[in-house]
Amino acid sequence: MTEPCLLVLDADPLPRLDRLSGRARIVHADENTLAEHLPAADVLLVWDFLSDAVREAWPGGGPRPRWVHTPSAGVDRLLPELSASPDTVITNARGVFDQPIAEYVAGLTLAMAKDFRGSWELQRQRRWRHRETKRVGGTRGVVVGSGPIGRAVGRTLKALGVSVELVGRTERTGDPDFGKVHAGDALHGLLGDADWVVCVAPLTEESRGMFDAAAFARMKPGAHFINVGRGQHVVEKDLKRALVEHRIAGAALDVFADEPLPSESELWDVPGLLVSPHMSGDTIGWRDDLAEQFLDNFDRWEAGEPLLNVVDKDLGYVPSTS
Amino acid sequence: MTEPCLLVLDADPLPRLDRLSGRARIVHADENTLAEHLPAADVLLVWDFLSDAVREAWPGGGPRPRWVHTPSAGVDRLLPELSASPDTVITNARGVFDQPIAEYVAGLTLAMAKDFRGSWELQRQRRWRHRETKRVGGTRGVVVGSGPIGRAVGRTLKALGVSVELVGRTERTGDPDFGKVHAGDALHGLLGDADWVVCVAPLTEESRGMFDAAAFARMKPGAHFINVGRGQHVVEKDLKRALVEHRIAGAALDVFADEPLPSESELWDVPGLLVSPHMSGDTIGWRDDLAEQFLDNFDRWEAGEPLLNVVDKDLGYVPSTS
Numbered sequence: 001m002t003e004p005c006l007l008v009l010d011a012d013p014l015p016r017l018d019r020l021s022g023r024a025r026i027v028h029a030d031e032n033t034l035a036e037h038l039p040a041a042d043v044l045l046v047w048d049f050l051s052d053a054v055r056e057a058w059p060g061g062g063p064r065p066r067w068v069h070t071p072s073a074g075v076d077r078l079l080p081e082l083s084a085s086p087d088t089v090i091t092n093a094r095g096v097f098d099q100p101i102a103e104y105v106a107g108l109t110l111a112m113a114k115d116f117r118g119s120w121e122l123q124r125q126r127r128w129r130h131r132e133t134k135r136v137g138g139t140r141g142v143v144v145g146s147g148p149i150g151r152a153v154g155r156t157l158k159a160l161g162v163s164v165e166l167v168g169r170t171e172r173t174g175d176p177d178f179g180k181v182h183a184g185d186a187l188h189g190l191l192g193d194a195d196w197v198v199c200v201a202p203l204t205e206e207s208r209g210m211f212d213a214a215a216f217a218r219m220k221p222g223a224h225f226i227n228v229g230r231g232q233h234v235v236e237k238d239l240k241r242a243l244v245e246h247r248i249a250g251a252a253l254d255v256f257a258d259e260p261l262p263s264e265s266e267l268w269d270v271p272g273l274l275v276s277p278h279m280s281g282d283t284i285g286w287r288d289d290l291a292e293q294f295l296d297n298f299d300r301w302e303a304g305e306p307l308l309n310v311v312d313k314d315l316g317y318v319p320s321t322s
Numbered sequence: 323m324t325e326p327c328l329l330v331l332d333a334d335p336l337p338r339l340d341r342l343s344g345r346a347r348i349v350h351a352d353e354n355t356l357a358e359h360l361p362a363a364d365v366l367l368v369w370d371f372l373s374d375a376v377r378e379a380w381p382g383g384g385p386r387p388r389w390v391h392t393p394s395a396g397v398d399r400l401l402p403e404l405s406a407s408p409d410t411v412i413t414n415a416r417g418v419f420d421q422p423i424a425e426y427v428a429g430l431t432l433a434m435a436k437d438f439r440g441s442w443e444l445q446r447q448r449r450w451r452h453r454e455t456k457r458v459g460g461t462r463g464v465v466v467g468s469g470p471i472g473r474a475v476g477r478t479l480k481a482l483g484v485s486v487e488l489v490g491r492t493e494r495t496g497d498p499d500f501g502k503v504h505a506g507d508a509l510h511g512l513l514g515d516a517d518w519v520v521c522v523a524p525l526t527e528e529s530r531g532m533f534d535a536a537a538f539a540r541m542k543p544g545a546h547f548i549n550v551g552r553g554q555h556v557v558e559k560d561l562k563r564a565l566v567e568h569r570i571a572g573a574a575l576d577v578f579a580d581e582p583l584p585s586e587s588e589l590w591d592v593p594g595l596l597v598s599p600h601m602s603g604d605t606i607g608w609r610d611d612l613a614e615q616f617l618d619n620f621d622r623w624e625a626g627e628p629l630l631n632v633v634d635k636d637l638g639y640v641p642s643t644s
Binding site for chain 1: 455
């Protein structure tokens, strides 16, 4: 029996691959060699999940992998090209990033409320300047994204005493943690009450650019905005203007339309804007967790069982089973 | 009927004092005039609670206030002098700071786990450098101080998934949130397992200097230390050495033996040390809350009812009623 061909688009070394010894023929590719190897591959592991190479190299017709796995939550770097191949299944890293990103967002929320950056800047200047800070308990938050990450973010903010409204694609009621989940078109009506607006949505045609001048105009002067979704959710020049003109109190971006953020970008020193390098979900050991998750799914694939975390290519994410 | 004399040691203006109009003769003093006014005062409000003037001016014998209120959690700036006046009751601001300080500590915990200071320093340099961060969920914390603030800190860390051991003066079991509360002499035995060590204890003769070289030597190389209690809980040179020699991973101090921290202090630039200017409990509106709390107690005093939040002068804090 011929071993299946596993094609790996590499970035960093992939841990734990020895588990497939004797079970798969493993071929490594980079962005330049990906196209030539794709037709012969049964499975593609997009280990370099920040690359757009798969979309660019995808063979529209003829032989191609039947299973593509991306060790990321978002699959926007594979669509729409792979949607045109109905016999190819895409799976993602659903679950791995939930708690890390929830902690990151809770940390940013508290850090902005307590003005930690201000304190550490004063520390650098050896200046003692007492200020009053904000309470987080008793405030209101809107979390955009009702998948597992958005729900984990919402639950963690709730644990800090924040009253949370969750926004998904479609309205639903009876959510065990949040009661009602709002439809996307309700967002603007919710923004005016929010002290914290968090974007953790998948990037789709509907969500692209949703945080624009009109959205920021709906927010309160005391509101803070946090984006851990995708850079393209935000019209960056509109956010910059909202901060420069003090229409909102502050923002934190972990993701950007252009990554890595170029050193000449004007976003680095917008007043009230905290920048971090797309790392909200990446806790120590995350690559091991991601490799493990793929290998567990490979076991299922080999045994002919249904794969876990299958992306709905029309929606652009893994639909909730509940 | 003569109005009672309320003496106020002022720092900033005291809000809401009009509530006492016609009910008390209000005399304002500063550090220089306090001693001359003290004998005629029925009630002393130490609005400038960071001052040591009361201890210095306290009349050992003869007439003196029968009630002294400090709008702070700690009463260490009044003891031991006031302990020698058994007919003088001390009350404090128990309760006001619980949730703010719990949020501050949770924020510091997450900020250290996610290395926010590192990200914002890189932002200043316009450098994109991805790093892996720590998870907070699943870690272990030790909170020293089992009063309302320590309990609020412990509950908030628990809500973030931290397993928390609480240390008080004496051991007790059956605590609704923490099960067993450990006695102070159990601390060294607990430090070796802790990822987070938080000091939120009242300053007493027993707790002074408790975080010394021996305590830091017990901690793990990955441990972080947070002090929101009093500066005198920490032997600052021992903490500096523990950080410089990488015996622990990091620390955050909101309180210092010498406040305001002098600009020439070597603590400003110890590697891995976050400095903030004694503000962990001071959220917007805190002065209103503190004034309100005093005025509510004044109502009770005027009506001859027992005062709330009476300090046990031997213990140095308000004992828990539970």
